[in-house]
Amino acid sequence: MYSRTYKTLVSIPPLLWVGLFLLLPYGLMFAHSFWAVHDGVLVHQWNLHNYSTLFSKPVYVEVLLRTMRIAASVTLFSLLLGYPLAYYLSFHGGARKELLYQLVIVPLWVSYLVRGYAWKTILGSEGVLNGFLQYLHLTHEPVAFLLYSPFAVVLVLTHIYTPFVFLPIYAALEHVPRPLVEASHDLGASSAQTFLRVILPLSIPGLLAGATFAFVLSLGDFLAPLLVGGASGTMIANVVQSLFGAALDWPLGAAISVCILLVIISLLFLTERLEKRWSFK
Amino acid sequence: MVFQMSGTTSTRRARLLTIYAALVFIFIYFPVIVLILYSFNRDGVGGFPPRHLTLDWYRQLFADASIWDAVENSLIVAAGSVVLALILGLLAALALDRANFPGKALFRRLVLLPLILPGIITGLSLLMFAVFAGAQPSLFTVFLGHGTALISVATTELFAGLQKMDRAQEEASLDLGATPWQTFWRITLPNLKLSLIASGLLIFTLSMDEIAVTFFLIGRDNTLPLEIWGRLRRGITPEINAVSSLIFAVSVGLILIWYRVRTRGLGAEARELLERP
Numbered sequence: 001m002y003s004r005t006y007k008t009l010v011s012i013p014p015l016l017w018v019g020l021f022l023l024l025p026y027g028l029m030f031a032h033s034f035w036a037v038h039d040g041v042l043v044h045q046w047n048l049h050n051y052s053t054l055f056s057k058p059v060y061v062e063v064l065l066r067t068m069r070i071a072a073s074v075t076l077f078s079l080l081l082g083y084p085l086a087y088y089l090s091f092h093g094g095a096r097k098e099l100l101y102q103l104v105i106v107p108l109w110v111s112y113l114v115r116g117y118a119w120k121t122i123l124g125s126e127g128v129l130n131g132f133l134q135y136l137h138l139t140h141e142p143v144a145f146l147l148y149s150p151f152a153v154v155l156v157l158t159h160i161y162t163p164f165v166f167l168p169i170y171a172a173l174e175h176v177p178r179p180l181v182e183a184s185h186d187l188g189a190s191s192a193q194t195f196l197r198v199i200l201p202l203s204i205p206g207l208l209a210g211a212t213f214a215f216v217l218s219l220g221d222f223l224a225p226l227l228v229g230g231a232s233g234t235m236i237a238n239v240v241q242s243l244f245g246a247a248l249d250w251p252l253g254a255a256i257s258v259c260i261l262l263v264i265i266s267l268l269f270l271t272e273r274l275e276k277r278w279s280f281k
Numbered sequence: 282m283v284f285q286m287s288g289t290t291s292t293r294r295a296r297l298l299t300i301y302a303a304l305v306f307i308f309i310y311f312p313v314i315v316l317i318l319y320s321f322n323r324d325g326v327g328g329f330p331p332r333h334l335t336l337d338w339y340r341q342l343f344a345d346a347s348i349w350d351a352v353e354n355s356l357i358v359a360a361g362s363v364v365l366a367l368i369l370g371l372l373a374a375l376a377l378d379r380a381n382f383p384g385k386a387l388f389r390r391l392v393l394l395p396l397i398l399p400g401i402i403t404g405l406s407l408l409m410f411a412v413f414a415g416a417q418p419s420l421f422t423v424f425l426g427h428g429t430a431l432i433s434v435a436t437t438e439l440f441a442g443l444q445k446m447d448r449a450q451e452e453a454s455l456d457l458g459a460t461p462w463q464t465f466w467r468i469t470l471p472n473l474k475l476s477l478i479a480s481g482l483l484i485f486t487l488s489m490d491e492i493a494v495t496f497f498l499i500g501r502d503n504t505l506p507l508e509i510w511g512r513l514r515r516g517i518t519p520e521i522n523a524v525s526s527l528i529f530a531v532s533v534g535l536i537l538i539w540y541r542v543r544t545r546g547l548g549a550e551a552r553e554l555l556e557r558p
Contacts (some may be wrong), residue, residue, distance in 0.1 A: 007380035014373035025406035088302035118312035131329030220399020
């Protein structure tokens with residue numbers, strides 16, 4: 001029903017734009033990772049030197065492993081907070097369901113920076129929490145390990161990604177056919193059995209989507225470590241950022257970015273397949 | 282019903298779940314409440330309890346020229362990004378919905394990448410592109426970055442809108458002799474009005490808050506989040522709490538409007554479904 005001209009006219013501008021401003025930039029990132037810097041000047045010599053540096057220096061591997069650990073913890077904690085919340089809203093929400101849902105959604109769109117900053121004022125050695133502990137005479141010296149630690153990074157990122165994890169799980173739980181749950185009970189399954197055998201398997205696609213999201217976005221985060229991480233909370237994206245800034249080694253930074261990208265893309269690919277396997281149809 | 286069988290254990294379990302959910306809500310809202318509370322605290326951003334409540338920090342904020350310059354910059358960038366992302370997002374959604382071209386699957390994935398990838402990767406790629414193209418980092422590069430990254434949001438929302446749209450209206454318009462151009466302006470666009478408003482608001486909010494991509498594309502003029510970011514390194518006062526509280530209030534306001542637009546859209550659809558024979 002749409003003419004050829006119509007199709008061409010709507011397709012060409014976004015194709016050109018996305019090609020020029022997304023595909024080309026991502027391609028440049030890829031190309032840089034095979035180039036080199038000599039005496040502060042970028043040399044377009046194609047080689048794998050950056051990648052071999054990356055895997056031969058223990059510093060980079062160590063930070064990469066720490067980043068994976070932090071991202072995995074964030075994913076785990078976001079699930080532990082987000083799943084029960086979604087379950088509660090979906091099955092016990094009652095009349096307040098819609099209101100509660102909106103209450104979870106609102107912080108989702110509230111500035112990342114605002115929330116990171118708020119935790120900084122809470123955890124600092126002269127922060128709200130330390131003030132509170134001393135006010136109660138529970139401690140006399142400020143507890144210093146709260147801020148500038150991997151713990152603080154995990155806390156802030158968990159706070160940011162819990163609503164993100166909640167969303168797809170809630171959507172999945174809402175789609176669990178209620179007659180199925182009733183049938184399970186009628187046939188004599190206990191609540192725990194019904195949950196483990198009916199509800200949980202049906203919500204796996206949502207759970208996977210939420211977990212992937214939290215993991216992927218934590219993996220590439222560099223702002224939370226800068227805000228609350230300190231030296232011991234440095235993550236791989238901070239290394240990239242410093243290579244692009246002060247250290248001025250763009251090719252090496254690009255190589256690390258490509259590695260992050262590969263991890264992310266293989267994860268997305270994997271979860272997409274898993275989601276399909278678990279989806280109910 | 283489902284949850285009133287086996288007596289006391291299940292009620293106890295339900296009560297525990299309620300308490301747990303309440304704790305999660307407290308965790309989600311606690312930092313924001315602290316933030317707002319301490320924006321009225323005379324003695325700084327920490328300590329306990331907050332004493333000597335004052336509006337001085339807000340007074341200081343309203344007299345702070347560099348914050349308001351940054352707000353203005355952010356507003357310009359966000360408004361520009363909304364226009365850019367909506368135009369290209371609409372075309373991309375139309376292309377995905379109606380045209381077939383080689384590489385369509387790749388295109389769909391590529392458009393969505395900035396939404397899925399961490400901001401640093403998109404930000405650095407765009408920085409390399411800017412250097413490659415010989416462009417100086419400035420508000421203009423930030424605008425190009427935001428606009429391009431947020432095409433993803435516009436495309437998703439508008440594509441969903443197109444999928445729900447009734448094709449018969451467009452067909453009728455074309456059959457009755459309207460040109461494709463007229464059909465687009467009189468049928469397609471008005472049908473997408475709610476999706477356009479909803480995604481526009483979303484893009485505006487996201488652009489106002491964006492920091493990871495902006496970080497690498499910014500020149501001499503700061504956007505609001507980067508102005509705040511710069512101040513965090515210089516030592517913090519409740520003035521930052523005050524500006525953050527205002528950002529929070531504005532974000533909540535925009536989200537509420539967005540939500541109303543969306544639910545009104547759903548309401549209209551539901552009504553249509555009911556009215557259909």
